[in-house]
Amino acid sequence: MTKLKVGAALMVADLAAHRDWLIDGQRDLETQDFLFPDNLGDAADPLIEKAKSALTGYTGRLGIHGPFYDLPLDCRDPEIRAVVQKRMNQGLDVAARLGATQMVVHSPYTTWDHNNLNMTLNARQNQMLRVHETMNPIVERAQTHGVELVIENIEDIDPTYRVDLAESFGSKYVRVSLDTGHAHYADGSNGAPPVDYYVRAAADKLAHVHLQDADGYADRHWRPGQGSVNWQPVFEALVDCAPQARLVLELRDSKDVLPGFEHLCALGLAE
Incomplete structure (x- = not known):
């Protein structure tokens, strides 16, 4: 089977420790500091400079995790919507300054939505319209900067x-x-399909993957091999449907990045 290149999602403080591995393979990288509101606006400046310094010589595909705490994309309240848009724009500011070409945002869909959205005529469509009200100007600006959401x-x-x-x-x-x-949690706790089904459902729309292992009960962010995700069908689906997707290990402990990567290599899935 084709092996896929794997990178990492890291805090700026952890870049130096993984610099050689990232640059030797020009691996996909996602910086995660900017998901926190305290790291946006003027507070982003020192982190951006530190990241640029740590990444001298890096030419791989760079992304950021955008802000998401307390920021629903499907706002009904226009005043809350304005706050969400402000934070999303601050994320795009960071991406533009870093030269990042991708920003992760969080899905609006909840477990409640799954059981209720299709109960009422047009409820799902109306929720989608609310997301558009929030995100249309963000999408327009992202296109201008060449940042994929x-x-x-x-x-x-x-x-x-x-x-x-x-x-x-x-x-x-x-x-x-x-x-x-997250998919493994949804499968184990809420009756969702297995992880590889999520890959195949997205097909070539899938542009980014957080690789983390879990037990199907909680959002563990363990390194591959510590939990019960079946990696073989996941990577088979990725090879079939989205070999171009950015694959980044998003782990609770950055010291687990290389051991997690080595586990996937030992399975013949990653390089």
Whole structure:
């Protein structure tokens, strides 16, 4: 089977320790500091400079995790929507200054939505319209900067919902992200399909993957091999459907990145 190149999602403080590995393979990288509100606006400046310094010689595909705490994309309240848009724009500011070409945002779909959205006529369509009210100006600006927005599954039980949402924007700059541990949690705890089904549901709309292992009960962010994700069918689906997707290990402890990578290599899946 074709082996896929694997990179990492890291805090800026952890870049130096992984610099050689990242640069030797020019691996995909996602910086994660900017998901926190305290690291946006003027507070982003020193982190951006530190990241640039640590990444001298790096020419791989760079992305950031955008802000998401307390930021629902499907706002009903216009005043809350303005706050969400401000934070998303601050994320795009960071991406533009770093030269990042991808920003992760979180899916609006909850477990409640799964059981209720299709109960009422047009409820799902109306939720999608609310997301557009929030995100249309963000998508327009992302296109200007050449930043791809990828929608990550969080509580999503039906893997097609956020694919439909991404497609509804009609833009090549809005695509789908997959978090393997979130999908495994949804499978184990909420009756969702297995992780590889999420890959195949997204197909070539899948542009980004958080690789993490879990137990199907919680969002563990363990290194591959510590949990019960079946990596073989996941990588087979990636090779079949989305070999171009950015694959980054998103682990609770950055010291687990290389051991997790080595586990996937030992399975003959990664390089």
